[in-house]
Structures are given as structure tokens and as C-alpha cells.
Amino acid sequence: MGQIKEHVRLDRLLANSGYGSRSDVKALILDGLVTVNGVPAARVDVHVHLSKDKIEVDGQPLKVAIHAYYMMNKPAGYVCSSKGGANPTVFDLLDVEDRGRRLGGELGIVGRLDLDTEGLLIFTTDGDLNHRLTSPKYHVPKTYFVQLENPVSEAEQKQYAEAVAAGVEIPPEDHEPGALCRGGKLDWKSDDTCQLTIYEGLYHEVKRIFTALGNRVAYLKRININNLALDPSLEPGEYRELSEQELSALTLTNAIL
Ligand code: URA
Numbered sequence: 001m002g003q004i005k006e007h008v009r010l011d012r013l014l015a016n017s018g019y020g021s022r023s024d025v026k027a028l029i030l031d032g033l034v035t036v037n038g039v040p041a042a043r044v045d046v047h048v049h050l051s052k053d054k055i056e057v058d059g060q061p062l063k064v065a066i067h068a069y070y071m072m073n074k075p076a077g078y079v080c081s082s083k084g085g086a087n088p089t090v091f092d093l094l095d096v097e098d099r100g101r102r103l104g105g106e107l108g109i110v111g112r113l114d115l116d117t118e119g120l121l122i123f124t125t126d127g128d129l130n131h132r133l134t135s136p137k138y139h140v141p142k143t144y145f146v147q148l149e150n151p152v153s154e155a156e157q158k159q160y161a162e163a164v165a166a167g168v169e170i171p172p173e174d175h176e177p178g179a180l181c182r183g184g185k186l187d188w189k190s191d192d193t194c195q196l197t198i199y200e201g202l203y204h205e206v207k208r209i210f211t212a213l214g215n216r217v218a219y220l221k222r223i224n225i226n227n228l229a230l231d232p233s234l235e236p237g238e239y240r241e242l243s244e245q246e247l248s249a250l251t252l253t254n255a256i257l
Contacts (some may be wrong), residue, residue: 067104075236080112119222120230139199147219171210
């Protein structure tokens with residue numbers, strides 16, 4: 001299990017593994033429903049060994065969750081940072097017990113969205129996965145819904161799409177130098193809305209692409225990372241755990257290497 005700590009408190013293990021809040025799992029333990037090597041655990045703070053002890057909850061083997069994976073529909077007005085400032089952070093939208101340290105480590109954000117950007121944001125304790133999804137060298141596709149300030153004629157739409165496919169030279173911004181973006185994919189939905197798939201995730205990449213093309217982004221929402229789509233039933237600010245299928249969709253690569 002790599003760097004995972006194997007000797008852990010029983011109540012923390014259960015709470016981290018999705019068996020409820022600290023008080024829910026305390027009740028399970030005190031009701032005698034949790035056994036360690038066949039014997040009901042006497043206290044909530046008993047320590048157990050992940051690979052040596054046989055733990056059962058209500059007669060069923062404990063399913064240990066080492067890492068946490070959440071999908072959020074990020075609302076505008078929240079910063080992707082763990083530190084607050086003038087604006088609230090996306091961590092403020094998590095329940096207190098979901099923010100804490102897990103068996104697999106601290107919860108981190110997978111790639112940042114700007115303050116005014118909405119949509120698919122992943123939180124995980126899995127640092128390896130986080131690196132693979134965000135490092136520009138893996139070219140993981142990320143798709144955005146874009147509303148533009150200025151409508152674009154059909155002839156220009158074709159030019160935009162060709163430019164994006166060829167790779168747009170984006171201007172410098174803030175502390176970031178200009179760069180040549182890797183080729184992306186642009187699908188028009190109307191004369192001022194489109195879906196853009198990019199493969200790098202450079203600083204303000206989407207906004208800088210449209211600035212370079214002579215337009216401006218009025219509204220931006222991330223709708224896909226890799227093969228994982230934002231759950232349309234999540235209202236802005238809501239989040240939930242990923243299902244196993246969703247985790248595979250996020251992990252299985254269709255990146256251009
Ligand atoms: N590109 C941007 O310009 N902003 C985001 O929030 C994400 C991608």
C-alpha cells in the first residue's frame with residue numbers, strides 16, 4: 001500500500017471509508033456492530049491494522065476507501081485554492097468531514113478553474129492521479145462550454161476551428177509568457193456558443209485562445225475531463241463522490257500522447 005499508514009483509528013477508518021460521519025460510526029461501534037478479528041470493538045479509538053486485522057461491519061467485510069474522489073459543479077465566485085482571501089474557496093463548499101485528511105492524504109483540487117469559471121471540478125487525495133490529469137505532458141482532454149461576447153459568422157467559425165486545430169499562439173498574461181497551444185477541437189453550437197477541447201491546461205488557456213482569435217469569453221464552464229462528464233443534476237456548489245464507473249472514465253486515458 002505504498003506510503004499509506006496501515007495502523008489507523010477504527011472510527012476514522014470507517015468514516016473515511018464512507019460508513020457515515022464520525023458520530024454515525026461511533027454509534028455503529030458502540031452498538032457492537034463492528035468486529036475486529038471476530039470480536040466486537042470495545043472503543044471507538046481502538047487502532048487496527050489495515051492488512052492484518054479482519055474488520056467486519058454488520059457481518060460484512062469492511063470496504064476500505066484509501067482515497068476520496070469527488071465531483072463538484074463549481075459556482076462562479078469561488079477560488080480554487082485552499083487559502084481564503086477576498087473570496088470564499090471551493091473547499092468552503094465541502095462538508096467539514098469531507099475536507100479533513102484521509103488515509104490516502106490531503107484532499108487536493110485537480111486543476112484550477114478561474115474565479116468566474118463554473119463546472120466540473122474534481123477533488124481527490126490521490127496525488128498520482130492528480131498529477132496525471134493535470135501535467136501538460138499527458139495531454140488529457142478537457143472540454144469547456146464557451147459563450148463568446150461577439151457573435152461569429154459562419155466563415156469565421158470555420159477559421160476559428162481551423163486555427164484551434166492547428167494550435168493558437170496565445171498572448172502573455174499576468175506572469176505567464178505567450179505560448180503556442182497544442183491543437184484542440186472546436187465545435188460550434190450557435191454563432192456565439194461552442195465547445196472547446198484543449199489538451200494542456202495552460203494558464204487562462206481558453207480565455208487567451210479566444211483573445212488571440214479577436215473575441216472574448218463571456219461565460220465559461222468546464223463540462224468534461226477525459227471521459228468524465230459533469231453530472232447535469234448537480235446544481236452549482238453541489239458535489240458528490242464519483243462512482244466506480246466515473247472514476248474509470250476519469251482515469252482511462254484517451255489523451256493524445
Ligand atoms: N481556461 C481559462 O481561461 N479559464 C479556466 O478557468 C479554465 C481554462
